[in-house]
Amino acid sequence: MADEAEKPAGDFLDQSDVDRLLAPTAGADAAAGGVVTPAAVATAPAASVTRYDFRNPSFLSEAELRRLRQIHEEFARYLAARLSLHLRMEFGLKLARLATSSYSQFTDALPNPTHLSLFKVEPLVGVGILDLNPRLALTIADRLLGGRGSGVKADRPLTEIEVALVEDVIGILLEEWCGQWKSEQEFRPAVIGHESTGRFLQTAPRDAFMLALELECTFGDCAEQMRLGVPYYMIEPLVKKLQSRRQKDAAVAPAARRAEWQAAYDRITVPVRAEWDAFELTLREVMQLRIGDVIEMQPAVCAETRLLLNGCPKFVGTVGLDTDRVAVQLTRKLPAEDHFHAQSDGRKVS
Secondary structure, three states: OOHOOOHHHHHHOOOOHHHHHHHHHHHHHOOOOOOOHHHHHHHHHOOOOOOOOOOOOOOOOOOHHHHHHHHHHHHHEEEEEEEHHHHHHHOEEEEEEEEEEEEEHHHHHHOOOEEEEEEEEEEOOEEEEEEEEEHHHHHHHHHHHOOOOOOOOOOOOOHHHHHHHHHHHHHHHHHHHOOOOOOOOEEEEEEEEEEEOOOOOOOOOOOEEEEEEEEEEEEEOOOEEEEEEHHHHHHHHHHHHHHHHHHHHEEEEEEEEOOOOOOHHHHHHOEEEEEEOOOOOOHHHOOOOOOOOOHEEEEEEEEEEEEEEOOEEEEEEEEEEOOOOEEEEEEEEEOOHHHHHHHHOOEEEE
């Protein structure tokens, strides 16, 4: 007891010292299931909870969906132009919806009867589905046979002749859809079958993810929808290529994106001029200047020489002599916002 009483006060730790020593281990104790102090709970970041819809799962990020939406908006514009030329009548197309769903949800939402075209795209794996409303398909067939393109109000399956006529339009549609991916790879689309209902389709597992595209079509006085559905495993290689390209573009430094020097630039001449902010003169003093007069300039003024390229201030430098020539040594580059102020300033002697 005598030894403990003789210890100096500096050898003992108060409660604040103990808390400070235990602070770094508070996080590790919480992760290991240990006791967490009230101070550690107060400083812990609040957990963010995101609601997940299990009925409508999304397997694509917002950035990927945005990029796919841009691709299919271009697809709708190009397809509308080609169909208008092919049918010799304006064919309006507008992207109504681009979403993800399961295969069972996509097929259950198909009308009955309808005209379904099953297609493959070599060398991709999988079978896509194109849903063409019968009224729109019959109106297109009527136009191809020489009609005026008036809407045909009939809900019935297409005959073999009508299917053969509409198949030309479907071929154009698939060519344009594959053409949107030509920067990634060349594809060869082919129609492999037709159906009039989606109840008995078994082209993919019922729980397979689908990318569903809905287009609003306006042709003559007929306004109907067209649906395009492809399984995700079919376009997964394309989505991965889009992701890798975006990551490469983000990794490229801005300095590496500078324009390349062209040989034609070697023959272009640019006027170069040096000027200073020297002093102010009254109009009478300017009128009294004569040839041979000497204008004195301070050394600090010469150190702030402004260099103009084609009348635009770009650099600041110092004036000096290089053998028998007057030279300007560049010291810094002018910011872009200073160019306008330098040009609008009238107190310059060059």
